[in-house]
Structure formats: C-alpha cells, structure tokens
Amino acid sequence: MCKDVVCFQEDEKDERNLNLCLKTLTEAFRFLRNCCAETPKNQSFVISSGVAKQAIEVILILLRPVFQEREKGTEVVTDTIRSGLQLLGNTVVKNIDTQEFIWNCCCSQFFLDVLLSRHHSIQDCLCMIIFNCLNQQRRLQLVNNPKIISHIVHLCADKSLLEWGYFILDSLICEGLFPDVYQGMEFDPLARIILLDLFQVKITDALDESSERTERTETPKEFFRC
Numbered sequence: 261m262c263k264d265v266v267c268f269q270e271d272e273k274d275e276r277n278l279n280l281c282l283k284t285l286t287e288a289f290r291f292l293r294n295c296c297a298e299t300p301k302n303q304s305f306v307i308s309s310g311v312a313k314q315a316i317e318v319i320l321i322l323l324r325p326v327f328q329e330r331e332k333g334t335e336v337v338t339d340t341i342r343s344g345l346q347l348l349g350n351t352v353v354k355n356i357d358t359q360e361f362i363w364n365c366c367c368s369q370f371f372l373d374v375l376l377s378r379h380h381s382i383q384d385c386l387c388m389i390i391f392n393c394l395n396q397q398r399r400l401q402l403v404n405n406p407k408i409i410s411h412i413v414h415l416c417a418d419k420s421l422l423e424w425g426y427f428i429l430d431s432l433i434c435e436g437l438f439p440d441v442y443q444g445m446e447f448d449p450l451a452r453i454i455l456l457d458l459f460q461v462k463i464t465d466a467l468d469e470s471s472e473r474t475e476r477t478e479t480p481k482e483f484f485r486c
Contacts, residue, residue, distance in 0.1 A: 279333050282340045289315065289343035296350040303355045312351060312358075315344045316365055323373055338379050345374070345385035352392045359393040367398075368405045375411040380422060383415055387424030394431055402428075403437055406444035413451040416458065429455075433462055 292311065295302045306312050319341050321327070327337050348366075352359045366389070374386040390402070390412075402408060409432075416425045432441055438459060445451045 275332060279336050282333075282336045285318065286336075286340045286343045289340070289347045293343065293347040293350045296347065296353075298353070300355055303351045303353075303358050306347070306351050307358050307361050312348060312362065313365065315347055316370060319344045320370065320373060323377060328378070338382065341374075341377070341382050342379075342385055345382065345389065349385060349388045349392065352389060359395075362389065363393045363398060367401060368408055371405075371408050372411070375408065375415075380415070380418075383411075384422045384424050387412060387415075387422065387428055391424050391427045391431065394428070396435070399432060399435055399437060403432065403440045403444060406441075406447070409441055410445060410448045410451045413445070413448075413454050413458075417454045426458075429458060430462070433459060 292302075292306060296306060322337050322341050328334070330337065348362055352362050371386060371390065375383055377383055390408075394402070412425045412428055415422050416429060429441075432438065438455075442452060442455055445455060
C-alpha cells in the first residue's frame with residue numbers, strides 16, 4: 261500500500277515538472293514569436309540559430325500519443341504546440357529565405373502529422389504557415405500532395421473558423437488550379453463534393469461583386485441623364 265502511495269506521489273511530481281517545463285517552453289516560443297513579427301533579422305536568426313528546427317522537433321514529440329492521450333495536462337501540451345507553430349508562422353511572413361527553409365523542413369510529413377491533430381486551433385496555425393509560404397512552385401507541390409489538400413478541405417467543411425484553410429483553397433482556385441485539385445481528390449469523393457460547394461460559393465461571390473460594381477458605375481450615368 262505504501263509503495264503504491266510513493267509511486268503515485270512520484271507520478272504527480274513528474275506531472276508537475278513536465279507541465280512546468282512545457283509552460284516555460286510555451287512562454288519562450290511566444291517571446292520569440294513576437295520578436296519575429298515583421299522583423300526579417302529576427303526571422304533569419306530563428307532559422308540560423310537552429311531554433312526553428314528545434315521547435316519542429318518539439319512539436320513532433322508532443323504530437324505523439326503518449327502526450328496527446330494524457331489524462332491531465334492536455335491543455336498545456338496544446339498550448340506549447342500552438343505557440344511553436346505560431347513562432348514558425350511569424351518566421352515565414354514576407355521572408356522568401358525563411359519560407360524556403362520551413363517549407364523544405366515541413367513538407368509534407370510534418371504538415372500531415374499536425375493536420376491529424378484533434379485540435380482545430382493547432383490545425384489552423386499550420387494552415388497559416390502553409391498559406392504564407394505559398395508561391396507558384398509550392399502551390400503545385402501542394403496540389404501534388406492530395407492528402408494534405410484533403411485534410412484542409414475537410415477542416416474547412418467542419419469548422420467555419422478555420423480561415424487560413426479557406427485562404428489556401430482560395431489561393432489555389434484563383435491560380436486556376438481547381439481542376440488539378442479536384443482530380444487529385446479521386447480517392448476522397450466527399451472532399452470533391454465539399455470542393456464543388458466551395459467553388460460554387462466563390463463563383464457566386466464573384467458574380468455578386470461584379471453586379472455591385474456595375475450598379476455603382478451605372479448610377480452616375482442615370483443621374484447625369486436625368
């Protein structure tokens with residue numbers, strides 16, 4: 261009985277120590293995230309110093325079942341993952357060099373591992389990273405990874421607050437890649453249906469905007485004619 265009590269106390273102590281370490285790491289990620297905001301020098305330092313790679317490694321470790329299925333402290337784990345992704349997200353904003361590094365490190369296995377998370381806030385942070393790294397070449401790379409697109413499509417259907425996922429799909433559609441994306445979803449019929457719905461909304465919005473512009477330009481003509 262006493263042995264069980266000692267083991268329980270040790271487990272509680274280990275749990276507290278782990279949570280303390282994670283909270284400290286979260287604050288460090290947040291500090292670095294804020295330092296990177298619109299500051300190319302700091303963005304580059306996060307890459308050159310190895311911090312970005314370490315953040316990726318930490319996130320991958322915390323995505324393991326042993327951390328994701330904990331009875332206690334799941335919020336602490338989620339906060340650390342989210343702050344790490346936000347750091348990576350701020351590192352790539354408007355910085356071609358850091359985008360190249362992060363994309364090469366993360367595409368495609370890291371992207372898939374994070375998208376399999378159960379937490380939508382984590383998935384949205386990842387979508388922000390993907391969106392901010394997109395250029396012509398990477399859009400094509402993304403289209404050639406239909407599993408990633410499939411996850412993003414389903415996220416957009418499940419949660420209306422995942423705005424970064426919508427931005428990614430909107431970017432692909434605007435670049436004329438909808439046929440390629442749709443064709444790549446052959447293994448996922450439901451994703452194809454969701455894509456068609458999103459495409460219909462896009463077309464409807466475009467028609468409404470065109471109609472509004474026409475009305476605005478025609479109104480002065482009517483005024484002067486009168």
